[in-house]
Amino acid sequence: MTDLWSGLSQAFWLVVTADAELAEIALRSLHVTLTALVLGCAIAMPLAALLAVRRFRWRRTVIAVLNALMGLPPVVVGLVVYILLSRSGPFGVFGLLFTPTAMIIAQMVIIIPLIASIAHQSLRDLWQDYHDLLISMNVTQWQKIRTLLWDARRALLTAALAGFGRGIGEVGAIMIVGGNIDNATRVLTTAIALETGKGDFALALALGIVLIGLTIAVNLCIHWLGQTEREGRW
Amino acid sequence: MIRIVSVVFVLLFGTAAQATDVMRMAVTTSFHNSGLAEVLLPEIKAELDIEVQLLVVGTGQALKLGRAGDVDAILVHSKAAEEAFVAEGYGPYRREIMYNDFVFIGPSGDPAGVKSSESASEALQAISEAQSTFVSRGDDSGTHKKELSLWEASGASPEGRWYNAVGAGMGAALNTASGLNAYILSDRASWLNFGNKGDLALLYAGDPVLFNQYAYLPVSTERHRHVKGDLVQSLENWLVSDKAAELINGYTIDGETLFVFNAVN
Numbered sequence: 393m394t395d396l397w398s399g400l401s402q403a404f405w406l407v408v409t410a411d412a413e414l415a416e417i418a419l420r421s422l423h424v425t426l427t428a429l430v431l432g433c434a435i436a437m438p439l440a441a442l443l444a445v446r447r448f449r450w451r452r453t454v455i456a457v458l459n460a461l462m463g464l465p466p467v468v469v470g471l472v473v474y475i476l477l478s479r480s481g482p483f484g485v486f487g488l489l490f491t492p493t494a495m496i497i498a499q500m501v502i503i504i505p506l507i508a509s510i511a512h513q514s515l516r517d518l519w520q521d522y523h524d525l526l527i528s529m530n531v532t533q534w535q536k537i538r539t540l541l542w543d544a545r546r547a548l549l550t551a552a553l554a555g556f557g558r559g560i561g562e563v564g565a566i567m568i569v570g571g572n573i574d575n576a577t578r579v580l581t582t583a584i585a586l587e588t589g590k591g592d593f594a595l596a597l598a599l600g601i602v603l604i605g606l607t608i609a610v611n612l613c614i615h616w617l618g619q620t621e622r623e624g625r626w
Numbered sequence: 627m628i629r630i631v632s633v634v635f636v637l638l639f640g641t642a643a644q645a646t647d648v649m650r651m652a653v654t655t656s657f658h659n660s661g662l663a664e665v666l667l668p669e670i671k672a673e674l675d676i677e678v679q680l681l682v683v684g685t686g687q688a689l690k691l692g693r694a695g696d697v698d699a700i701l702v703h704s705k706a707a708e709e710a711f712v713a714e715g716y717g718p719y720r721r722e723i724m725y726n727d728f729v730f731i732g733p734s735g736d737p738a739g740v741k742s743s744e745s746a747s748e749a750l751q752a753i754s755e756a757q758s759t760f761v762s763r764g765d766d767s768g769t770h771k772k773e774l775s776l777w778e779a780s781g782a783s784p785e786g787r788w789y790n791a792v793g794a795g796m797g798a799a800l801n802t803a804s805g806l807n808a809y810i811l812s813d814r815a816s817w818l819n820f821g822n823k824g825d826l827a828l829l830y831a832g833d834p835v836l837f838n839q840y841a842y843l844p845v846s847t848e849r850h851r852h853v854k855g856d857l858v859q860s861l862e863n864w865l866v867s868d869k870a871a872e873l874i875n876g877y878t879i880d881g882e883t884l885f886v887f888n889a890v891n
Contacts, residue, residue, distance in 0.1 A: 479695035479850060487852065489696055490650065490681065573650075573679040586682075589797035590659060591804070591822030 399597025406598055407605075414599075418606055421579040424492055424566070425559040428499035433552055436504045440511035440551075441537040444519045455512065461505035466498075470565030473498045477569065490571040495579075498565040503555035510554055514547035515540050549618050553611055560607055580606070646671070649857040650697040652681045652688035654768055655795035657701060657840065660726075660815030660884055662877050669873060674864055676857055684767030684795065692716055692843065695850030699858045700843040703813075704768035708841055716849060720841040723865055724874050724885045727838050728772060730830040731800070731817055732758070732809035740809065746833040747780035754782035759808035763799050764791025768838075773811045776835065800826075813838055815884040840885075866891055 406414050443455060475481050477489040477497075488494045518540055526536050541548065563581035570577035572586060580603040587596035657663065658680060667678055681691060685702040692700045693716050701723070702708060708720045730740055730749050738756035743749040753760055762784065763770040777784045792802050796816040803810040804824040812820075817828065842862055847855040864870055866889035874887040 479852065480693075484695075490679070571679075571681045573681060575677070576648075576679050588801070589655075589795055591797060591801055591820045593822060 395593040395597060398594040399601065402594050403598035403601035407602065414602065416575070417578055417580055417583055417599075418602060420492065420577075421560060421581070421603070421606070422610070424495045424579060425499060425556060428496045428503060428559055429552060429556050431496070432500045432503045432507055432555055433548075435500075436508035436555075437511050437541055437548060437551075438537060439504075440508045441515050441540050443508075443512050444515040444540060445533065445536045455509075458505050458512070459509050462509050464502060464505060465564070466502055466562050467564035467568065469501050470498055470568035473501065473565065473569050489569065490573060490577060492570070492577060494569040495566040495577060498569045499559045499562065502562060502565060503559050506558055507551045507555040510551035511544075511548050514544050514551070518544045518547075546618065549614065553614060556610065556614075557607065560610075561603070646675050646677050647854070647857055648677045648679060649699070649854050649861070650679045650681060651699045651701060651861075652683055652691045652697045653701045654685050654688060654703060655682055655797065656703070656767075656769055656813040656816045658682040659795075659797050659819055660813070661819050661879070662815070662874065662885060665873055665877055666870070669869070670861065670864060673869070674860055676861060678861065682795070684763075684765045685771070686766030689716075692845045695845060695853060698845055698854050699861065700845065701840060702768055702843070703838050703840045704771050705839060705841070707768075707771065708843060711843060715846060717843040717846050720843045721862060721866070721889065722839055722841045723889050724887045725837060725839045726814050726885050727831060728769070728811055728836040729814050729817055729828050730809065731803065731812050731826050732829045733807045734825050734827040736827075736829055738809065740829045743830055746776050746830070746835050749830045750776055750780040751782045753809050754780075754784070757786060757788045759788050759806050760784070760790065761799055761803040761806065761808045761810040762789065762791045763796065764793045765795070767795075769796060769811065769813060772836075772838070776811070779835070814882075815879075818879040818882060818884065839888075865889065 443451060473494065474489065476483050477486070477494050478484055479487070479489070488497075522540065522543075526539065531539070561581060563585055566577075566579060567582050567585065570579070570582065572578050572582040580599055584596045584599045584603070587599065653663070663680060667680075670676055670678055681688070681697060683691065685704045685707060688697075688700050688702050689707055689711050691697045692711065700717070711717055712720055730746075732738070732740055738752045738758040740749045740752050743752060762773055790802070790806070790808070792799050794802070796812060797820065799810060800812060800816065800820050801822055802808070804822050804826055807825055814831070842865055844855070844858045844862065845853045847853045871887040871889070874885045875883065877884055
């Protein structure tokens, strides 16, 4: 119980005094996960739309696999990305292991199936409504995809937020590919793991509280930017 | 909206710029948990203008990182494994820097009676006979290897429900020991710096076999051309210098000296 209280008060002071190290770690967390999120969305959402509008032989299988990959274990993703990026691995020449770029790659692999699956669900429903209209207008495949993505943008926001949530709280993969290097690849989740290892539960908890606060702040921000839940909008 | 998002991104990416030389060194969890790194690294940065990025892993993984060429240098404490690393040609040599010692930690009530032991072997025999809960690192680290060699020397077998291999770093293993109120072998530095001692206490230390030598190993530049040989060399020169000796010998926690500098110039 004492740990809980001292964690709360420590979190409060860390935030109030704008601790430089905390700010750096928190910004790095945001940098890694938001970059992974933007790049991941850029791949996952068009993919989801394509799966909704296009009929091809293996479509059902692809969708089933995509759904299954939502449960991809981060620690395995981390291990595979590690082996690929290691100096003795196939992409070793780029020297990407233990850099934020490696962490972004690992997080993209984790969140793309999640975003694509959720996005596909809502796009499929929308496509049922739009199908006859768009077909009768004789639009191209690309126009169909664009229309779907734009008109389903609020549902897609939910998909993106789910991806963000999975990325920002993730520790298994980025610990392996990032190495938790101070001032280089340490983010909030790996710092929490480290402080717990040192037996400093209060500081670990304080960082945890900051992480949760940050997640809520980002979610609110995105909602505000997307102007959802406003009067006169759906 | 897109404009705001892009501005945020420029701000986030703007923090990535770096000017000084950067090298990577794999170190053991026990070295890092001691807190000595926080004393040495700022000095290295100030004097040599080298930013040393630490990868905190077990000795086994540290050597593996060196074999793959993912780090430029290694600072670990397991002589046999280090010599194998050098013999296989992954590093040109090993250089001894400093030492500390391993200590037996356990519940302050000492149910197995480790306190009165004459040697490390005797302490382990007492734990095994009493079947007192014991936590092992179990992660192929230097401390783990040391523990296994001590068990072998003692003749007692570390098997049974009382023996828990947690497969974690020094701090995490100490957390487990604290939770189970169990015996554990730890290096002195990690123990002194540990924040969650609970009912645990230092019960036995002082046997010469508990001596814990740390050595610096450069990764072979012949095998891995990208290894920053010049930075590795200047870091080594600094680590064996009088300045480093002063900092290492002068590092204390609660008035206790943690490391003894013993590099030969």
